[in-house]
Amino acid sequence: MNSIILMLFGLFKIINSEDIMKINKTNTIITPTNSEDILLNSINQEPFFDNTTQRDIVAAVGRIAEFHCKVKNLGDKSVSWIRKRDLHILTIGVMTYTNDQRFQALRLDDTDEWVLKIVSVQPRDSGIYECQVSTEPKISQAYQLHVAVSKAKILANSELYFKSGSNINLTCIAQHAPNEPTYIYWYKDSELINNSDRGGISILTEYLTKQSKLEIANVLPSDSGNYTCIPSNSNSDSVFVHVIKNEHRAAMQHEHASTLHVPVTIIRIFGFYYINCMLIQIKILAIIQYLLQRLVYLLTTIKLKYFYNTKKKLNQQTTKNIRNDIICR
Structure with a gap:
């Protein structure tokens, strides 16, 4: 009795199809989220998304990002991953349709879960990705990837x-x-x-x-x-x-x-610096010693010249005095 009531209820809802789904401007069905519509989709064997997966993904540069898309009642339909910014079809099923080898499509064994995997994430990978089912019209579910630059x-x-x-x-x-x-x-x-x-x-x-x-x-x-x-x-x-x-x-x-x-390189640098300082000090001391020697030589020369001039003047004065004495006599 319960199953008959449920079927009648489902038929009534199908007739009023505007309550089951809404079609956006691009003819893509926005899948219903309430439990009543999910139950009806299950009865009608139409594909629909299980919205229990995380859809806001954060990944660091160089790490791995994964999007998990669960599709119920897939039947003979296929699942594709599309990059929203350029509408590039990245994968269909488990086949990859991009030259970028970082993108991989996986289906977990014995599940209805489809995975888009991006290896070595780069900042340019940020943006929206869509999990799309090949119904008519197509249904899709959006995922947002945020790429963060972070280093431990x-x-x-x-x-x-x-x-x-x-x-x-x-x-x-x-x-x-x-x-x-x-x-x-x-x-x-x-x-x-x-x-x-x-x-x-x-x-x-x-x-x-x-x-x-x-x-x-x-x-x-x-x-x-x-x-x-x-x-x-x-x-x-x-x-x-x-x-x-x-x-x-x-x-x-x-x-x-x-x-x-202290690393060996620092020791070597310090040793080189120390040796250079010592050499500079030795050069400075040699220069000072040379200057002192020149100063002593200069002073000695001046002293000798002074002594010689003084003696010469004394001799001249003595000679002059002797001459004066002789003239006076």
Whole structure:
């Protein structure tokens, strides 16, 4: 009895088709969203969208963006993805119709979910994308992509040195991310640290503050390597960690309370600068010494000339006096 009433109700609604759907100026059906119309679409076996998927997407430059479109009662119809700004058909079904290899079409196994995937998102990818079903007239659902320029930052120098047996403490922050990250992963080289079997690893992620802290206890030389922080909505950042046994071979550097390691290049620059300073000082001292020698020579010459002139005048005066005495006699 209930099924007969439901069928009669559906037929009544079909006759008044203006209540089922509205057609926009481009002859594209705007799909109904209320549960009554969805029920009727299901009865009539017409394709319709499941509006439970996220349609406002935010992705960081260089990351992956995915649009999920769920279509019920698809039947023999096809699903296409269209870029709104230039009406370019990107995909039909799982076939790609663009030379840009970053765009991929996927259908999740045994589901009614169609995915448009954009790898290595760029700012030019921002805009509206449509999931379109090949009904007559066509129905479509719009998705908005926002591309944010954000880079994670590990709060440390690019190269870190730790003594064997000490603890590594690293903090990664994605402060310029457009929203809270859904995850922040840590990698050592190409290995996901979250799934490491090493033990002694602690990862504390605070999504509200967009930061994650990695602590590794009792490090060994085998813990040396490239450590990378990858938030879901930001580009990654990396530091290289050296774990050494002999503390006299290099300075030990920790994030909060350790001695700052001076790179070899800085030591070389400082040494070169120091040597140049020493050479300059030696040159200055040599110049001063030369000037002093010239001054002494000049003073000696002046003194000798004065002594010679004085003696000459004295002799002349003595000779003159002797002559005067002889004349007087």
